[in-house]
Amino acid sequence: xxxxxxxxxxxxxxxxxxxxxxxxxxxxxxxxxxxxxxxxxxxxxxxxxxxxxxxxxxxxxxxxxxxxxxxxxxxxxxxxxxxxxxxxxxxxxxxxxxxxxxxxxxxxxxxxxxxxxxxxxxxxxxxxxxxxxxxxxxxxxxxxxxxxxxxxxxxxxxxxxxxxxxxxxxxxxxxxxxxxxxxxxxxxxxxxxxxxxxxxxxxxxxxxxxxxxxxxxxxxxxxxxxxxxxxxxxxxxxxxxxxxxxxxxxxxxxxxxxxxxxxxxxxxxxxxxxxxxxxxxxxxxxxxxxxxxxxxxxxxxxxxxxxxxxxxxxxxxxxxxxxxxxxxxxxxxxxxxxxxxxxxxxxxxxxxxxxxxxxxxxxxxxxxxxxxxxxxxxxxxxxxxxxxxxxxxxxxxxxxxxxxxxxxxxxxxxxxxxxxxxxxxxxxxxxxxxxxxxxxxxxxxxxxxxxxxxxxxxxxxxxxxxxxxxxxxxxxxxxxxxxxxxxxxxxxxxxxxxxxxxxxxxxxxxxxxxxxxxxxxxxxxxxxxxxxxxxxxxxxxxxxxxxxxxxxxxxxxxxxxxxxxxxxxxxxxxxxx
Numbered sequence: 068x069x070x071x072x073x074x075x076x077x078x079x080x081x082x083x084x085x086x087x088x089x090x091x092x093x094x095x096x097x098x099x100x101x102x103x104x105x106x107x108x109x110x111x112x113x114x115x116x117x118x119x120x121x122x123x124x125x126x127x128x129x130x131x132x133x134x135x136x137x138x139x140x141x142x143x144x145x146x147x148x149x150x151x152x153x154x155x156x157x158x159x160x161x162x163x164x165x166x167x168x169x170x171x172x173x174x175x176x177x178x179x180x181x182x183x184x185x186x187x188x189x190x191x192x193x194x195x196x197x198x199x200x201x202x203x204x205x206x207x208x209x210x211x212x213x214x215x216x217x218x219x220x221x222x223x224x225x226x227x228x229x230x231x232x233x234x235x236x237x238x239x240x241x242x243x244x245x246x247x248x249x250x251x252x253x254x255x256x257x258x259x260x261x262x263x264x265x266x267x268x269x270x271x272x273x274x275x276x277x278x279x280x281x282x283x284x285x286x287x288x289x290x291x292x293x294x295x296x297x298x299x300x301x302x303x304x305x306x307x308x309x310x311x312x313x314x315x316x317x318x319x320x321x322x323x324x325x326x327x328x329x330x331x332x333x334x335x336x337x338x339x340x341x342x343x344x345x346x347x348x349x350x351x352x353x354x355x356x357x358x359x360x361x362x363x364x365x366x367x368x369x370x371x372x373x374x375x376x377x378x379x380x381x382x383x384x385x386x387x388x389x390x391x392x393x394x395x396x397x398x399x400x401x402x403x404x405x406x407x408x409x410x411x412x413x414x415x416x417x418x419x420x421x422x423x424x425x426x427x428x429x430x431x432x433x434x435x436x437x438x439x440x441x442x443x444x445x446x447x448x449x450x451x452x453x454x455x456x457x458x459x460x461x462x463x464x465x466x467x468x469x470x471x472x473x474x475x476x477x478x479x480x481x482x483x484x485x486x487x488x489x490x491x492x493x494x495x496x497x498x499x500x501x502x503x504x505x506x507x508x509x510x511x512x513x514x515x516x517x518x519x520x521x522x523x524x525x526x527x528x529x530x531x532x533x534x535x536x537x538x539x540x541x542x543x544x545x546x547x548x549x550x551x552x553x554x555x556x557x558x559x560x561x562x563x564x565x566x567x568x569x570x571x572x573x574x575x576x577x578x579x580x581x582x583x584x585x586x587x588x589x590x591x592x593x594x595x596x597x598x599x600x601x602x603x604x605x606x607x608x609x610x611x612x613x614x615x616x617x618x619x620x621x622x623x624x625x626x627x628x629x630x631x632x633x634x635x636x637x638x639x640x641x642x643x644x
Contacts (some may be wrong), residue, residue: 068196069208069241069337072230074276076248076267081284082320083247084137086311088144089321090245092331095145096350097341102199102207103141104192105134105154108222112158115150115516117467127547127597128153131519136383139597144321146600152195155282157222160187170485174454179224188229189236224274226363233273240338246278247273250285250293250310259285259293261300268301279336280329282309306332318357319599324351339442356394356601363399367615370432372452374445376404385438385466388599392608396629398616403428407445410452429455434587434615439547439594443492450476457588462614463589464607466549470580471501473590474552474560477582480565491550502553504576509600516549523569523593530568530581532589535606542569551592552577587614 073087091101114125115133126139132151164187168178231559234242248264289310300303309327334341375381393400409425435456453476456463465473477499478487489501525533569579582588601603613619
């Protein structure tokens with residue numbers, strides 16, 4: 068097994084996740100089986116109780132693991148399936164060690180950070196490596212992205228020490244360290260400054276890890292003279308300095324890294340036995356994807372109505388799923404984030420200017436999406452968005468809470484149940500259209516929801532969403548919710564036109580709702596964004612984009628296929644538009 072450790076320096080947020088994913092993408096195109104591990108030094112057991120404003124969205128895996136959003140990047144880039152053990156946290160490690168101590172495994176010894184915590188980290192990594200399999204059932208050849216916080220952060224020290232020891236444990240030819248560092252370019256001078264990189268590399272070496280590759284992140288391209296300077300002062304060869312400036316899309320990052328000899332270096336350093344020279348059409352699909360992303364000319368305006376809109380990472384997977392669908396159809400995504408509170412009828416708490424601006428953005432949109440969330444803030448605004456889409460035949464996609472909001476709005480304004488509500492919003496409501504589930508444990512917040520991949524069965528009725536899924540009888544999607552539609556109201560809702568075309572295997576939980584006679588009004592209890600991929604967009608998102616650009620009916624009439632002209636335009640990167 069080969070290991071690539073990706074560390075960060077200077078500041079966080081320099082793109083370690085994308086760099087790590089890019090290593091895996093490049094190696095995968097060379098025929099190397101890869102998997103990934105993300106290391107987070109916080110003491111939380113997992114990301115399940117995080118506010119989206121703290122770390123962005125909570126990403127959910129097949130096995131129900133609630134993890135950092137970077138694992139979503141890994142799955143999308145590498146098209147692999149990860150598990151909860153692929154996300155290591157300080158909390159998990161300490162919980163594991165303390166459990167062993169309580170069990171008597173250490174035979175009365177004093178339990179310390181070194182060696183017990185550091186050994187537990189190394190053993191965890193090796194266990195994940197030995198148990199991982201690819202989609203084809205193969206064992207991975209490379210753990211492509213083990214990465215930790217910026218060097219110097221006190222909470223990351225046990226992990227740094229663990230990998231200092233780990234490099235000797237697995238031997239030099241099986242371990243490679245790539246250090247990602249910011250090279251700032253102050254406007255006052257206009258020159259790239261290498262001192263921060265020199266300092267972070269020096270600190271990394273002082274902790275016992277010597278970088279094999281230095282990946283320099285910058286706003287603008289860095290010249291060869293700067294690379295040579297970093298090479299001289301950081302004691303690495305020039306070919307070991309990789310520069311990655313801000314690009315038109317993240318799909319360009321693997322291509323830029325590959326062009327700087329990353330494959331040749333890793334092939335030699337890790338003894339990977341990659342055939343040379345590479346084929347003429349190496350990474351052709353990825354290049355086509357990057358080209359299509361760059362040369363889209365026609366826009367589609369989508370409004371995202373949510374409550375965490377101040378941080379775009381709160382809806383990272385939703386945004387990516389929309390982009391994947393737009394790439395497939397040949398349109399450029401113009402996404403507008405609308406704070407749900409601003410759509411509510413003017414009150415003392417609502418700024419009239421923000422209210423009118425929000426409604427103006429909503430009305431200008433070609434389609435609307437209401438993603439998942441928790442709590443009562445913004446509920447009225449989301450219901451207003453649902454009502455506007457329902458009554459104006461505007462394409463709508465609701466996800467998780469977006470389904471529940473759509474049902475409440477429909478019950479109030481179509482069925483005439485004025486007090487219809489969710490017990491999450493009003494525990495004492497006398498018309499509980501949305502109720503909590505048996506899995507929900509009010510005494511503990513973490514890991515108590517209905518989580519992970521579960522089966523959704525379609526009814527016999529023909530529906531738009533069923534066609535988009537290829538007329539399958541059963542699909543599997545990932546879930547993250549603790550409330551559901553009250554079965555007592557299903558009959559009345561369906562008689563009025565809101566059809567539940569998908570349900571769980573026991574036919575008790577409603578999974579998919581579709582409004583009869585509407586252009587595209589679909590809501591799902593599951594989160595389809597988690598399984599969307601750049602070359603395989605999620606069907607509900609694809610349906611939203613197709614409906615938003617007026618192509619859904621023709622797409623369905625052709626058996627869910629794009630027209631030959633559309634395919635041709637997409638393959639040429641829409642350069643002719």
